[in-house]
Amino acid sequence: MPLTRLSLSTGVDLDVELAGPEDAPAVILLHGFPESHRTWRHIVPDLARDHRVVAPDQRGYARSSKPAAVEDYAPDRIVADLIALADALGIDRFTLVGHDWGGAVAWTAALSRPDRVERLVIVNAPHPLVFQRSLFDDPAQRAASQYITRFRDTGIDAGLTGRGLERFFASTFVQHVTSAIAGEDKAAYLDEWSQPGAMTAMLNWYRASRIIVPAPDETPPRPAFLDAPFPPVTQTTLVVWGTDDKALLPVQLEGLDALVPDLTVERIAGGHFVPWQEPAAVLAAMRRWGI
Template sequence: MAEFELRRIALPTGVELNVAIAGDPANPPVVLLHGFPESHRTWRNQIPALARDHYVIAPDQRGFGHSSKPGGVENYTPDKPVGDLLALADHLGIGPFTLVGHDWGGAIAWMAALQNPQRIARLIIVNAPHPLVFQRSLFDDPAQREASQYMTAFRNPDFEKFVERIGLEAFFDQSFAKYTDAALLEPEKPAYLAEWSPPGALTAMLNWYRGSAVLVPAPGETPERPVWLDAPFPPVTQPALVIWAMQDTALLPVQLDELPGYVPDLTVVKIANAGHFVPWEKPELVTEAILEWLA
């Protein structure tokens, strides 16, 4: 695997990010955003291949990895990591760029692309639902609602006490075991536990869920339906590639059904035999899909 440089970059948004950087700055820029509960290491298998022809930037997002972990849920509303993303691009002097996101990184990528079409030239999403499609599915699709109840658990202010009681290693097993092949994870466990162990690290990661406005009704509940769920919604104007691992049990394939209506220039690549953490579960297939589409 090719090496990448790790830099500590202070941003005007008030955080310092730990950022993996690879490739020639003269090449087209690609920014990779990880999700919960990971770091730039999500992309450890993609960075070397992308860096051959691209300038690759993969930050630990705020609250994750070895980046700053500001206190307070208000520091983890989605606009904050979007601000970090744009500030990081400014710091590195890159113009329009390709944005890639998985899980929470994908949620930030959708939002950033919708709000900043002048900065984000192309969008690549890996198992991360479109914001409107996801919220609608939580009201209309019982299976997706059931699968998303972990979000409610993570928002519980006593969740850290639960993790303290069972231990960080047990939480590691619970976080991943339902969603991937545990054998793939074992060699990576020390790196993850090192990222999660510092004081406040777990709370910072969980605050992404607590700072989100996504409504997660309980199974069987019939809450009042937000008017905006059925109102017009702006399209994604960039060309977009959506890579979806079809065995994801947290974010179900129903997330693909309505996408063409909101992403006019859409390419979908389905990966049949993989779960949610597909960037490292099936790294060759993800890398191949990205490189072919970028070409």
């Protein structure tokens, strides 16, 4: 599908895949790191049969705008893009679907903008409180998340060009993938990552995040909010979880029902990138749930 370039009121331009009837219920699909709208390449055609589907390249990714400052990638800026995108398309309320970092944005948007987010679908993306708790309380999750500290080191950016992108593809990305990536798919990733400023912009999502990632042997002060009341997600919510995810462990599902009263969890066989590795299973879960 060709992409539509939209200028948003937040000051960024996003490339967006649009599909389906404009008068159908709206679904907005948010990708994560290090991807693009292509995360949903096997999902969009089916959803577009009976939904208005919107799948942006979020700020910093592919050929969308790449603001220079780290703070430009703070969660509130990304949520503002989401709402501005819906406004630009004349969409009031919508079902929001997010994977990985897109899921982090989706959790935040559901909590902060229930007037706009009607229903929520999360695919392998942790609830912010559950994730932060697990980084303090679960040694396995803490160990699995040390890559975040590496990604926050701006010293790695200079090496992420040319052959450095090939090394990133092979050593950092492919280790979380359970099927081969080659041909057009590999070329598309390398093309998106090689856009000027793209790797720095994508990594700035990690740098702008307030998530605390203690070192494996560290005993840092425990933030008070981890044990304080936390606002519930009020939307009807589906969580689809690839149980072989090596970065986000099954602990992310523990205690989730206390924070999301209207929750359905669908566990499926697959790794972190289930939207394109196991699209039939993801789609089946979404359709059973009522999309």
